[in-house]
Amino acid sequence: MKRKIFALVLVVALVASVAVGLAACNKDTDWDYIANKGEMIIGITIFRPMNYYDNNGNLTGFETEFATAVCEKLGVTPKFQVVNWDNKIIELQSYNIDLVWNGMTILDTLRANMDISDPYMSNRQVAVIRTADAGAYTDLTSISNAALGAERGSAGERAIESTAELADNDYTALEAQSDVLLELKSGAIDVGFIDIVMATASVGEGTDYADLMVLDNVMIGDDEYYGVGLRKNSPETLKRVNDAIKAVYDDGTLGKIAEKYGLTNALLPQD
Amino acid sequence: MTLLEGFGTTVLLFAATLVVSLPLGLIVCFGSMSKVPPIRWIARVFVWIIRGTPLMLQVMVVFYVPGLVFDYPMRSRFIAVFIAFVINYACYFSEIYRGGIESVPRGQYEAAQVLGMTKTQVFFRIILPQVVKRILSPMSNEVITLVKDTSLARVIAVEEIIFAAQGIINSYALIWPLFYSGAFYLIFVGVLTLIFRAAEKKLSYYKV
Structure with a gap:
């Protein structure tokens, strides 16, 4: 029995020393870390x-195309990693990804935990309704009794919270913007708020959401901008990413990509 | 197609977890039944922690803590989920084993000892076969739960079947993949149910 306890103590000591050893091998700067592995993991x-x-x-x-072009300028290979959006900050901090690049709306609350690039695209929140309700829902006052939905923690949710006319509505916080559409179609909510770039691509003819439509004359919230998220306190990576974004904008690459996806009007000049 | 790949991941996670956690559960079970108090305490506290916290949280801890605390990111998301599942299910299985072992009457040990068997022989030849018979139905419950728990892998973006379905929904604005993934689960569990029924029939000898 003594021997068993001794073995147990040894195991604990071993685990502890490995833990200390790993903690001791600190990283260089963020950019050196990325450049050394030659690969940019994009969440x-x-x-x-x-x-x-x-x-x-x-x-x-x-x-996808934009990030690939920027990585080319940076001289690293892009690797795209699908993540759970709720965990994007923890994914960055735990070095499982190096950038968050997915139409991320720049929010002050995000700045507390990540560095964010210069804005490259503007966005706003639009209301999506069932086509059948087009007669009933026409403007902001007409939807003041409707059941609302938006992605949890998203710009749409913040826009709803900051709109006085919608203060008394039933509101459901959903897992993802795509769930907003599913809930709409199934009748669980009446009005959903999502990014305009997504709304124009996912709703209407030729999709499974042909019976949904964008309510054009309801605009809530402020103008918002998309940016690339980086690990907190990584000034060198931030500067390089910003310079590379400017470079692909200046040489016209970004304009071409935006045109291909119908996003030309949303693109912001880089200066 | 992506849906089939997702289903592959689901089945792989299920099978790998089962293969590793079944024997590991027996080891944890011996730990919690040990006559040496410190080992018994450690095993029981461990089982308490693992059974007392959500599996979803355990998956996140296994995947994120190495990178957050030690600057040493876990490279494979699948391995992280696999580790979390094995530990979790080993603890549940260990309690099922313990219940099974303790339900074997004292007389069986005594009779085997009288026949001159060693302790190891008694356990593997007399006790274990009886335990297997007794725990088959709680086991099938747990195994079926495992099939559906694999969907928790999506919290760290492992592309199991529901995550894959969600990807298709977001790419093509289609809804049907969710129903297909439900059908996959149903068929899978149906097959398992048949297997367990056959096994129970086979092991129903000596029934009085």
Whole structure:
């Protein structure tokens, strides 16, 4: 029995020493870490038209092509990793990804935990309704009794919270923007708020959401901007990413990609 | 197609977890039944922690803590989920084993000892076969739960079948993949149910 206890103590000591050893091997700067492995792991979620699978199952989309072009300028290989959007900050901090690049709306609350690039695209929140309700829901006052839905923690949710006319509505916080559409179609909510870039690509003719439509004259919240998320306190990576974004904007690459996905109007000049 | 790949991941996670956690559960079970108090305490506290916290949380801890605390990111998401599942299910299985072993009457040990068997022989030849018979139905419950628990892998974006379905929904704005994935689960569990029924029939000898 003594021997067993001794063995147990040894195991504990071994585990502890490995833990200390690993903790001791600290990283150089963030950029050195990325440059050394030569690979930029980009955290994405699947949503049209930013990052999605084409009919052959290949990853494509505006952000996919944009990020690939930027990585080329940076001299690193992009590797796209699908993540759970709720965990994007923890994914960055635990070095499982190096960038968050997925139509991320720049929010002050995010800045507390990540560095964010210069904005490259503007966005706003739009209301999506069932086509059948087009007669009933026409403007902001008409939806003040409707059941609302938006992605949890998203810009849409914040826009609803900051709109006085919608203060008394039933509101459901959903897992993802795509769930907002599913809930709408199934009748669980009446009005959903999602990014305009996604709404125009996922709703209407030729999709499974042909019976949904964008309510054009309801605009809530402020103008918002998309940015790339980086690990907190990584000034060198931030500067390089910003310079590379400017470079692909200046040489016209970004303009071409935006045109391909119908996002030309949303693109912001880089200066 | 992506859906089939997702189903592959689901089945792989299920099978790998089962293969490793079944024997590991027996080891944990010996730990919690040990006559040496410290080992018994450690095993029981361990089982308490693992059974007392959500599996979803355990998956996140296994995957994120190495990178957050030790700057040493876990490279494979699948391995992380696999480790979390094996530990979790080993603890549940260990309690099922313990119940099974303790339900074997004292007289069986005594009779075997009288026949001159060693302790190891008694356990593997007399006790274990009886335990297997007794724990088959709680086991089938747990195994079926495992099939559906694999969907928790999506919290760290392992592309199991529901995650894959969600990807298709977001790419093509289609809804049907969710129903297909439900059908996959149903068929899978149906097959398992048949297997367990056959096994129970086979092991129903000596029934009085």
